[in-house]
Amino acid sequence: MLSVLVVDDHPVVRAAIKIVLKQEGFNRIYEASSGNEVLPMIREHKPDLVVLDLVMPSLDGLSVLGRIQASDVRCRVLVFTSQEPMFYQDRCRRAGAEAYVSKTNDLQHLHKAVHAVMAGYTYFAKLSSNSVSLNPLQRSEKEMIDGLSDRELEIFRHLARGAKNKVIAEAMHLSHKTVSTYKTRLIDKLNVESLVHLSDFAKRNHLI
Template identity: 80%
Template sequence: MPSVLVGDDHPVVRAAVKMVLKEEGFKQIYEASSGNEVLSIVREHSPDLVVLDLVMPGGDGLDVLARIHASQVPCRVLVFTSQEPMFYQDRCMRAGAAAYVAKTNTLQHLHKAVHAVMAGYTYFAQLPCASVSLNTLQLSEKQMIDTLSDRELAIFQHLARGMSNKVIADIMHLSHKTVSTYKTRLIEKLNVEASVHLRDFAKRNHLI
């Protein structure tokens, strides 16, 4: 009997995902509301499938994904998130995900992704060709964002949401000084004049 873990910090989302999974024949469904819980349940129960959000307390989603992959537990990971596919789908593929579904899609896409993954296939959206769909400014900014490491991208989003260095340090288990260093590096890499402009940059690229 296949088992599945739903990792999402929103109870309403978990309930909707569980409905889809029950329709797909899953009887054993575990739930987690933080990255640490996800990793703990994966280690303890080795579910066949993990439906994972990228934005949860207790661990950056990409880091959680990479740690699941590194643990060598034979489970497949389907990322179900509100994060922009243009910036996250390829990163998730590289980190070991078998599927990526944006929450802006209908639940039918989630049905199809679950079905594909459990049949041994992958499920990823066909992203529009950058040269056609993006204007010059957006293309240039996407190229800058693509140069960021997963940790830099996570810190960038936290800063753009207005979090202080101290709060980010606590969330990501880093020192205040390390976050400050990342902040300086981000300002340089993204070619913005000051941290206040990081929010505009993130909003323009649908990262917050």
């Protein structure tokens, strides 16, 4: 009997994923709505597959991937998310994901990805990121974003959405001072003058 853990904080999305998975022959379907539930549930249920969103409360998907990679558990992970593949797909691949599917695609892509992963293959979109389709500003900004660590990217997105340092610190289990240090570093690394410009930068690159 095939088992799967579906990790997404939106019940409607989980319901849609479950329909696909049932059609693919998964009999036991477990659900989680936050990142910090994932590792304990993997240890308990030993699913054949994990379908993981990247944006969740408590612990983001990239951090979840990192924890799985650093742990003694072994499972296939398919990332199913609305996040821009140009900036996240390679990060997920490096963190151990076997597939990356954008929620903006037809659900047929999710079917194909599940097929591929369960057959021992990977499933990633072919990205035309190699500069040809990007203007000089886009190319420059993509390089800066690619140069951020996963944690810097997560804090960048929180700040760009207008979250206060204290809220980010609580959500990510960091000190207020650490978040403040990251904020200063991000403004410097991304060559912007203020948080307003940081937000504009994120919007231009479809990160929020």
